[in-house]
Amino acid sequence: MEPAATTAAPTATSVSAAPSQDQIVHQFAGRVPAYWGLEAPGVLKVLGDPGAGIALTLDFCGGPGGSGIDHAALALLKKLELPATLFLNARWIQANTVLARELAAVPFFELANHGSGHLPLSVTGKSAYGIPGTRNVAGVYEEIMANDAVLSEITGKRPRFFRPGTAYLDEIATEIALSLEAIPTGFSINADGGATYTAAMVAGETAKALPGDIIISHGNQPSSGTSAGLAKALPILLDAGHRFTMLSAAVP
Numbered sequence: 643m644e645p646a647a648t649t650a651a652p653t654a655t656s657v658s659a660a661p662s663q664d665q666i667v668h669q670f671a672g673r674v675p676a677y678w679g680l681e682a683p684g685v686l687k688v689l690g691d692p693g694a695g696i697a698l699t700l701d702f703c704g705g706p707g708g709s710g711i712d713h714a715a716l717a718l719l720k721k722l723e724l725p726a727t728l729f730l731n732a733r734w735i736q737a738n739t740v741l742a743r744e745l746a747a748v749p750f751f752e753l754a755n756h757g758s759g760h761l762p763l764s765v766t767g768k769s770a771y772g773i774p775g776t777r778n779v780a781g782v783y784e785e786i787m788a789n790d791a792v793l794s795e796i797t798g799k800r801p802r803f804f805r806p807g808t809a810y811l812d813e814i815a816t817e818i819a820l821s822l823e824a825i826p827t828g829f830s831i832n833a834d835g836g837a838t839y840t841a842a843m844v845a846g847e848t849a850k851a852l853p854g855d856i857i858i859s860h861g862n863q864p865s866s867g868t869s870a871g872l873a874k875a876l877p878i879l880l881d882a883g884h885r886f887t888m889l890s891a892a893v894p
């Protein structure tokens with residue numbers, strides 16, 4: 643009836659809190675997905691504003707064989723002061739807590755959410771690359787929000803971007819992420835093929851980047867060709883006048 647009082651107590655101002663698991667389970671009950679893959683509707687695949695530059699992202703997948711540190715890649719980005727978005731999995735953070743806090747303090751790095759258990763994001767248990775995905779809506783919630791809490795504690799704010807393990811997801815899981823204000827993030831350039839490419843291949847793929855592209859690569863496989871490939875391609879892109887951006891700076 644009345645306009646909002648201008649003398650409202652500070653505690654009444656809206657604080658963005660994610661819906662609870664119960665709310666999400668209720669909201670998405672009975673929804674059946676039709677899509678399974680890397681590019682569900684609603685996934686951020688390119689920047690809406692190419693003028694923002696190129697968004698380099700590195701995944702840190704964690705788990706057995708996945709909790710390594712590509713020190714060369716991180717040193718390269720620091721030397722170039724190159725803005726990048728680092729998708730950290732909860733298991734990687736657990737294995738590298740001190741480094742995770744150091745990365746959070748680098749002004750041109752942004753920390754993002756690479757899942758709690760590094761699971762493909764499914765409401766029906768679909769698999770990708772032989773990895774069984776989350777089994778239901780509650781599983782999707784946990785996969786996003788458990789690591790969301792870990793990252794929130796490290797950075798003091800909720801991560802804005804979420805990339806599932808394997809980057810596979812269905813469109814219902816995508817909607818759930820959006821409801822949780824976690825922007826599901828894909829890519830337009832696969833720079834390192836899951837950290838399997840040679841340095842020459844990484845350099846070749848990375849050098850294809852144009853303004854608005856989102857590059858996926860990895861920061862957890864030091865024996866891969868990723869850092870050497872990036873070391874070749876990134877200076878070329880910079881010399882050509884391209885600029886790089888953290889996702890948050892590019893996505894309103």
Ligand SMILES: [Zn+2]
Nearest residue numbers: 701703807808
């Ligand atoms: Zn990963």
